[in-house]
Amino acid sequence: AAAIQAHRAQALARLRLGQLAEAAAACDAALRLADGAAQPAQSLRHAQAETLGTLALVRMLEGRAEEAEALFRRALSHRPVLPEILGNHASLLARLGRDEEALEQAEQAVALRPRLAGTLHLIGTLHHRAGQQESAIAVFHRVLAVDPGHLDARLRLADSLRVAGHWEEAATVCRDGLARIANPDDPNRTPLLANLGAALQSSGDTAGALDAYREALRLSPDLPEVHNNLARLHQETGNPDAAIEELRRATAGRPANQPLPLPLRRALLSLLVAAGRTAEAEAEAFGIARTAPEDAELCFGITALFLQGGWRDQALPYVRKAIRLAPDVPRNWIAFAEALRHATPPEPANGVDEGL
Known part of the structure; x- marks a missing residue:
């Protein structure tokens, strides 16, 4: 078990340096030792599970989701289940869009180890993504109780508070984060200032929002x-x-x-x-249309903006192009009628675009 742990420690060191291939090789060496053991003791099985979990994390970071999933399943088949592996598996499930499974795994992990800041952060993010802002707020507070310097959790907490209408509390969370950063030119201040500005803007504090935004733009x-x-x-x-x-x-x-x-x-x-x-x-x-010359939706969007301003002549070439690109969409014809009710019908779909 000691030799396996030594290889795993090497894998973790390589992983922290971003050397994924080297980390995988160290995990493979550890697993070969475990497979060669005659009668695995509990400590060896524990080391094997940790190594499988580490290799699964490497494969996840490499974008090899299927391999990572299989490795996580193998690691989680060992008993007792290790909460860090549950948490990392939850991260993979979230990346794959399997949010309900991810939330279930993450909650199992923090039930076993309540101070897993990364997994708590994932739970908060999943609630935020689902529009469950009050639940997200409660979880992000737990993250900061464990790790007050967790910048992303602080930013997501501020955003969740702002979306939920708790503007003053959102501003306080941002100011507390700024107070923790002594260097006024530290780039980590930028997202906090941007979030502070958004919270103050939502609360109607125009002057405060302007100051926060300008300071954010000074830095970035x-x-x-x-x-x-x-x-x-x-x-x-x-x-x-x-x-x-x-x-x-x-x-x-x-x-x-x-x-x-x-x-x-x-x-x-x-x-x-x-x-x-x-x-x-x-x-x-004209510049917007050039970014996606075959996008009927984009042409319709430009048409709508011009028509909102009563600019029928300016809308006409864009709605004609929208019709050429998507002749079966009724709203394009309705917009054409609004742009110029007695206009010449648009050319067929293979016609020449009018300067676009």
């Missing part, structure tokens, strides 16, 4: 979601021009092959239409 200028939140904040306070400029700043300096995410580009187009900035809106719409 390329934060599309923060730029989007700032733009919404400006729009909510009756300053659409500032909202447009915020999204423009999000675009500035980005590499040509990394454009602003599509939802933010749509938000910018909507703002430009609402502000009556015709030339800029047309240029932005």
Whole structure:
């Protein structure tokens, strides 16, 4: 058993360094020793289960889910069941989208060992993913009681609190996290500041939200979601021009092959239409359409934005293209009728796109 544990310790060390192949080789060496034992004692069976669990974790990290699943099952066939293996198996099940099974396994693990922070975090994440915010909040509090420095649990707790409408508590959780980071330039402050801004924005504290967002952008200028939140904040306070400029700043300096995410580009187009900035809106719409030239849904989305602003002429080429790409979708024809009721019918599906 001692030799097996030595190989497993080596595997864990390699795993921490990200050396997955070397970690797997050390596990294989340990398992060969276990298989060669004449009459396994309890301690040897325990070491074998731990090694199988470690190898399963390696295979999971390598993306070899089927092998990982089989190895976890073998490890869990040993008695007594080891809670860490249950927790890691739950992580694999969650990755595979088998959330109910994952939750069951994770809860078994923490029933055996209540202070497994990683598995508690998984339980909270599963509740959050299912929209069960109050349950998620309770579990994330347990994580922080075990490990106050668990940044992701703190961020998810703040987000769950905000979604559940507990804005002041969400802000307090973020401020507590910031107080734990002495260096004002530590990048770990960035997501806490972004979450603080979101909580303050939800609570109506405009000035506080602006300060938090600006500090987050000072640390990490390329934060599309923060730029989007700032733009919404400006729009909510009756300053659409500032909202447009915020999204423009999000675009500035980005590499040509990394454009602003599509939802933010749509938000910018909507703002430009609402502000009556015709030339800029047309240029932005053209740029959006080029990102997915065969996407009828995207063309319809652009059409809808233009029609909302009463811009029928600008909507027309996009709705015509939507019809060419998806002629059997009734809403495209309804939008076409709204854009121009007595227009020339759109060309067949193999026609030439109008400048798109």
